[in-house]
Amino acid sequence: MNRYLVWLLRYAWLLLLLLATPAMAQEGGRLVTDDEVNAIAKELYCPVCESTPLDVCETQACADWRELIHAKLAAGETRQEILAYFGENYGDRVLATPPARGLSLLLWVWPFVAFIGGALIFGRYMVNMRRAAAASENEKAMRETAVSYPIPPTKDPYIARIEQELKGE
Amino acid sequence: MMAEISAKKKLHIPSIAIWVVVLAVLGLAAFGLVRVNTARPEPGQRAPDFTMQFYEGYTWNGQSSASLADMRGNIVVLNFWASWCAPCRVEADLLEQSWRKYADQGVVFVGIAYSDVEPKALAYLREFNITYPNAPDLRTRIAEMYDITGVPETFFIDRNGVIYEFHFGPIDAARLTTVIERMLAEG
Missing domain, CATH: 3.40.30.10 (Glutaredoxin)
Known part of the structure; x- marks a missing residue:
């Protein structure tokens, strides 16, 4: 009797396994963990609460979204596809990393523009400083080697005024 | 000579480029702010079409x-x-x-x-x-x-x-x- 019972249990288990396999395949064929869902949820923001990541938000709206992520992962969608779906359906504001399009493009372009602009200004400042130092060196050298001679007075009143101002008179 | 110097000063391209970029970025940011801060349409106003x-x-x-x-x-x-x-x-x-x-x-x-x-x-x-x-x-x-x-x-x-x-x-x-x-x- 016991032998029959063992036999029956063994085959019942096998039958259950065979029945369960197509059901799993219909659901996408893979088990999805909460960690996988949360890894994507972390990259999204709650549509209702301000600045609350989806993985920690306790609202029903976020629970629904996490459920949707779970279903999409089970259906074999990739992280990129899921994030693109949320961006397309709920707007870029729900994405933690805004895509480089539209006004969000500014966020991506601005640091580079600021860096290049800053580098140009800094470069120009350094060049000017070097030129000033070189000019000062030249002037010093010229003064040291200069032979004084009388400058002929000019008749042009404009030049005369510039010379006067340069002398600090 | 003086005219040439002043013309060179007027057309200082890097400065102009920097100002154009800064103004463009500020303009876009202002446009974004205006768009984000849309006010709710009040009674008597045309309903926004969609x-x-x-x-x-x-x-x-x-x-x-x-x-x-x-x-x-x-x-x-x-x-x-x-x-x-x-x-x-x-x-x-x-x-x-x-x-x-x-x-x-x-x-x-x-x-x-x-x-x-x-x-x-x-x-x-x-x-x-x-x-x-x-x-x-x-x-x-x-x-x-x-x-x-x-x-x-x-x-x-x-x-x-x-x-x-x-x-x-x-x-x-x-x-x-x-x-x-x-x-x-x-x-």
Whole structure:
């Protein structure tokens, strides 16, 4: 009797396994963990609460979204596809990393523009400083080697005024 | 000589380029701020136009998509809701009953599902036997245009496409009927 019972249990288990396999395949064929869902949820923001990541938000709206992520992962969608779906359906504001399009493009372009602009200004400042130092060196050298001679007075009143101002008179 | 120097000074290209970029960025940022800070349209103002892709089975005049402008000539009761919103459940049945009551008098009820998941939204519509046109708010553009601060919110739009009344929170039968009757009486 016991032998029959063992036999029956063994085959019942096998039958259950065979029945369960197509059901799993219909659901996408893979088990999805909460960690996988949360890894994507972390990259999204709650549509209702301000600045609350989806993985920690306790609202029903976020629970629904996490459920949707779970279903999409089970259906074999990739992280990129899921994030693109949320961006397309709920707007870029729900994405933690805004895509480089539209006004969000500014966020991506601005640091580079600021860096290049800053580098140009800094470069120009350094060049000017070097030129000033070189000019000062030249002037010093010229003064040291200069032979004084009388400058002929000019008749042009404009030049005369510039010379006067340069002398600090 | 002096003229050449001043011309060189005037056309200092790196400076001009930097200023052009800075001004362009500031201009774009200002445009973005203006767009984000859209104010809610008040009664007497034209209702912002938008196009909606209806949920299957919840279309308007058999059209799978329509704009608010297409509905001109009708009184439009524009209701923002979500399946996750508990107060929306309070008014759901009332909205459906009112739609059935006023549908043949040129009153169109339009539901806009805000930040909702489609299977949940459809389950909600089935749960309350809702039959009036309903559409998702794709990219939450409609909610931004109407500057909603939560759900539910209801806008009453007259036959000329002008906002007639606004109601924040779940609406009750007395308020809903009073506003629609007044709009019908005014033509």
